[in-house]
Amino acid sequence: MPSGAVRVAVTRRISPAMQRCELTHLRRSPIDIDLAREQHRAYEQVLRKLGCRIESLPEAPELADSVFVEDTAIVLDELAIITRPGASSRRAETSAVAGALGRYRKLARIEAPGMLDGGDVLRVGRTLYVGTSSRSNRAAIEQLATLLMPVGYRVQPVEVRGCLHLKSAVTQVATDRLLINPRYADRDAFAGMQFIEVDETEPSGANAVWIGSDVIYSASHPRTADALRRLGIRVHTVEMSETEKAEGGVTCCSLLFCEGR
């Protein structure tokens, strides 16, 4: 990030309907909405501490999963791509996000029959790895490649198995290092990178928000957090118990980008 640039974090308040969220790999369990809101405020506070300006979108009373703004857009320096989420119950989430991002970036859109969740898109430098999951399909990956090749990005599909999104399987935690659960995605897909594996007792621990030398990370995975610290990474843990019941992780709850690029 260039010095002096302001980092923006778009977030969205927890919906009162969150209990009715989509679930793919988890059984439904009661969500404490008040606690979820408290945890979400604490998450935003860590983003502020790491230099982000929070742009919080209003609560969407009917959109159960709307806190998971990551799935609605891919924000790059050159443009933002509004997705077409794989779950039809989530498609109405995109309009408020497009309204916010349109003030910062030129917008493009994934169109039917494409389906894409931002949680399936991991950007590493000029490569966008895109998970082929139950939420993201080849048609969307082709559209993404057509939009992004002219501005110098490579789009590479990656097979995902046993988890919701690519970023449930792997995220970046340093310039040259990915945090991965190799049961969910193969290391071979990510040429030239080094890896740290999640602790085997913490299969959902591959999701981290990387900001400079810091990561925001769920308190639910303490062994993996210790392994990250041993690599010299500054780990800021946040309680995520309630959003985790809705099958969401730390990356899901924000869209991060530099203002004015």
Ligand code: GLY
């Ligand atoms: N509950 C998060 C999702 O399934 O999209």
